[in-house]
Amino acid sequence: MDQRAETPAERPPEGAAPEPHVGATLRRLRKQSGLSLQALAVASGVSVGMISQVERGLANPSVRLLTALRRALNVSMQDLFGEVPADAGVPGSDPSFVRRRENRPVINLGSIRKELMTPPDRQNLQLMILRIEPGGESGGRALSYPAEKGGFVMSGRLTLTVNDQRVELNTGDSFCFDSALPHSLCNTGDEPVEVLWIIGAVQFDRHL
Incomplete structure (x- = not known):
């Protein structure tokens, strides 16, 4: 037990x-x-x-x-979203490098909503839109694993902590860091935050 x-x-x-x-x-x-x-x-x-x-x-x-x-x-994240690679050979279908807005898979994790933007067969670069509700955070322990991460604050105010350095990011601000460093994100404001979240330079172990 x-x-x-x-x-x-x-x-x-x-x-x-x-x-x-x-x-x-x-x-x-x-x-x-x-x-x-x-x-x-x-x-x-x-x-x-x-x-x-x-x-x-x-x-x-x-x-x-x-x-x-x-x-x-x-x-991979695509696996967890339950996706299968798009069949670009089907007449009328989009090429494999395209992801239509209406075809974005979504996982609602309560205070954080993840919307996958990367086309189904793209594995080494991940694009997502994160929507973090007021009070939402990535968790109690800082994440840490090999990857290069970056993002752009589309709306709201994001609190990002990387290697114990905490910074407040506003709409229009951007960031990039080594994901091997402990990091976390949260929304301490009163309005939802939307972030374009980018993960690259990873071969198999991909995330958020």
């Missing part, structure tokens, strides 16, 4: 219904990897109980929890 306590990073965000397709996709990817709930818990540091709740659609995973599970499964 799993005895690990649920950490703040594992608690699902309040005020939002769980995304059912996230749980179903997570279960499918776990089984394809040949991992039991217990094995995935050990690999990710997320409790068995929380993984089970996410898979059954009973809990809405935080950004940090989703990242831990994705990395443990060694899958």
Whole structure:
């Protein structure tokens, strides 16, 4: 029986219904990897109980929890969104380098909404729009893994912390940093924040 306590990073965000397709996709990817709930818990540091709740659609995973599970499964963000590569050979379809606005996959993580902009078959560069509600944050522990990250604040006021350096970014401000450094983001204001989020220079281990 799993005895690990649920950490703040594992608690699902309040005020939002769980995304059912996230749980179903997570279960499918776990089984394809040949991992039991217990094995995935050990690999990710997320409790068995929380993984089970996410898979059954009973809990809405935080950004940090989703990242831990994705990395443990060694899958891309497109995989977690449940996407398959576009078939550019179908008559009337767009070329593989195009993503139409109406075809953007979305994951609602409660206080943070992630909208994938990268075309389905693009793997080494990730483009997303993050919408962070007032009080929303990426989690209690700073993220850290190899990647190059950058962004542009489309609206609102974003608090970004990189390697213990905290900065307030306003609409029109941009940033770029080495994702190997511990980092986190939050919205301490009264209005939602929208950020164009860019991740590049990564081959397989991709994120947020």
